[in-house]
Amino acid sequence: MKTGNSAIASTVRPVDAAAVLRLLPADRPRLLALGEPTHGEDALLDLRNTLFRQLVEEAGYRTIALESDCLRGLAVDDHVSGVVTGRDALDDVMRDGFSHGFGASAANRELVCWIREFNDGRPAADQVRFAGFDGPLEITGAESPRRALTALHTFLAEHAEHGDQSGADLLPCTARTLDELLGADDRWTEPAAMRDPARSVGRSPDAFRLRLLADDLLALLDAQAPHLIAASSREAWDRARLYGRTAVGLLRYHDGMADPSPSRMTRLLAVRDVMMADTLLALAERGPTLAFAHNSHLQRPRSTLRMDGHPPLNWWSAGALAAARLGERYAFVATALGTIRHRGVDTPPPDTLEGLLYALPHERCAVDPSALAARLGDPAPAPRVSPWFGYAPFDPAQLGDCDARLFLKDLPPLPR
Template identity: 85%
Template sequence: MKTESPGIAHTVHPVGAAAVLRLLPTPRPRLLALGEPTHGEDSLLDLRNTLFRQLVEEAGYRTIALESDCLRGLAVDDYVTGATGLAAGAAHPDALDDVLRNGFSHGFGASAANRELVRWMREFNDGRPAADQVRFAGFDGPLEITGAESPRRALIALHAFLADHGDADLLPCPARTLDDLLGPDDRWTEPAAMRDPARSVGRSADASRLRLLADDLLALLDAQAPQLLGAASREGWDRARLYGRTAVGLLRYHHGMADPSPSRMTRLLAVRDSMMADTLLALTERGPTLAFAHNSHLQRPRSTMRMDGHPLVAWWSAGALAAARLGERYAFVATALGTIPHRGVDTPPPDTLEGLLHALPQDRCVVDPSELAALLGDPAPAPRVSPWFGYAPFDPAHLGACDALVFLKDLPPNPR
């Protein structure tokens, strides 16, 4: 392995949207994916915010999609576009707090950087025509590591859209039938079901009937597209499609939770990322989109994970699925880190990729991964081992599968 630092220094550039875009296979990919190796660090989110602002102002990007609940994210989008009915400059002081509390999942609304992103987006949109506004989206399903939500919200919203704008006599059932089959939401959100398939409702007779009805409703949405688009707004149609995809995906996920086979976890991870990919592809229909999520959800190679003593599982990420559909219109920018002192992640060993980059004078930089791979030669550096479960080091074997690599030398603690 070659490790001459002068050579490596020639592969790095200052961090900025222009430097990133110059490294990509197409000048302005339809879906530009920016990965992070850990969650909850505002330094990474601040960098994301800066890049998004530059992409908006310099390259015409108008949508940002985060690894957060796609249905909750609708409230954030309504807020930043003014669809909540509040004038941009005269919003109630508690409105932003409400949006951050209710519009994000996984606790992401508590982040100061996410607050700043939402504030900036609303300010940018003030006085702009709808076609030029920036938009917000979540692209994760209504899922947590401990389980999945009830499909109620998505199913009932899809049914209501079809009843209001389509031929009601073609609906496969009345809304009350869905409500009866769904039953109490707590049987869908049973925490024990994540570890015990027998506690899941996902393969019950009611759930099986709901899967058929959800499929019928989604098919009706497609079959009546000309009528529905004439009777409702494009925005309403897009949201109905989101509700339909989410309802079908959630029912598929709950079905997988009830699977007692050894492939259970692989199937669940695959369903989640497939839902993510479908939402991302739908977002690109309205223009160039920046997606931000964990590297493992956006990379082109198979993603892997070991959890709770289970055997290693491997699945195709949302990014890999989107890349298969978009080709060069998909670009992936990975992020690698040097230290996270407040998490016990100290200076990386000098023979790792992060160690080589940490020795450079720059606090942060954009790296050309193809040039770096050529300089490092064979064999590639050994992967770094993290002492903290919440941080996944960059796999040097993936250099050839990303279009740019952003490196941050040291992450300070989040401001209190």
């Protein structure tokens, strides 16, 4: 391995949107995925915000998608589009429009405020849109499919028709039947079900019937697309399709929670990323989109999760699934860090990839992975081991599997 600083320095660029775009195989990928190696650090989100503003102003990007609940994100999108106004409305959307606690982030609040300010006075076609692309899922379990299923059913009941038949005649069930099959929401959100498949409702007779009904409702939405778009709007149809995809995904996830087989956790991870990929592909169809999530959800190689006492879990990420469909219209920019001292992540060893970059004078830089791999030669740098489970270091074996890499030397020790 060649480790001369001058050789490595020749592979780095400034961190701005123009420099990053020049490293990518396509001039303006339809889906540009920016990964982070840990959650909860506003310094990473500040960098994301800066890059997104530049992508909007210089490259025509008009959507940002975050690793947050796709249904909650609709409230944020309504806010930045001007549907909801007022200071209290901002507080409400930051509280209710994000999952995983991301609404508490000052950087996420700044992002929402900037998008709304940018959109003010602009025609709808030129406005920036916000989306979540995670499912309504948390580590402890999954949401009831009620919200998604009932919203889809309501849309079809109001707008579907065929000759003499109204939406009510075409639907496979009534709203009352749907409500009875769903039952109480707390049986879907039972906390014990994540660890005990027997506590999950996902393979009950009601759940099986709901899966069939969800499929029928989504099929009707697609079969009547020309009429439904004309009767409402493309925007309303897209949103109904999001409800349908989410309902099907949630029911599939609950079925996986009830699976007692050894492949249970692998299946749950895979179902989650399929839901993510489907939403990202729908957003990319609308226009150039920046997706922001953990590196493991956006990388092209298989993702791996190691759990104590269990074999590693492997599945294809949302990014890998989207890349398979989009080809060069998908680009992945991974991020790594030097130190997170307030988390016990200190100066990286000099023989690791992070250590080599840490030795450079730049506080942050964009790296050309292909050029860096050529400069380093063989053997590859040593893998870094993080003392904190929340930070996922560079995998040297995946150096060439992304289109660009960002490196931040030191994260600030305290929140802003």
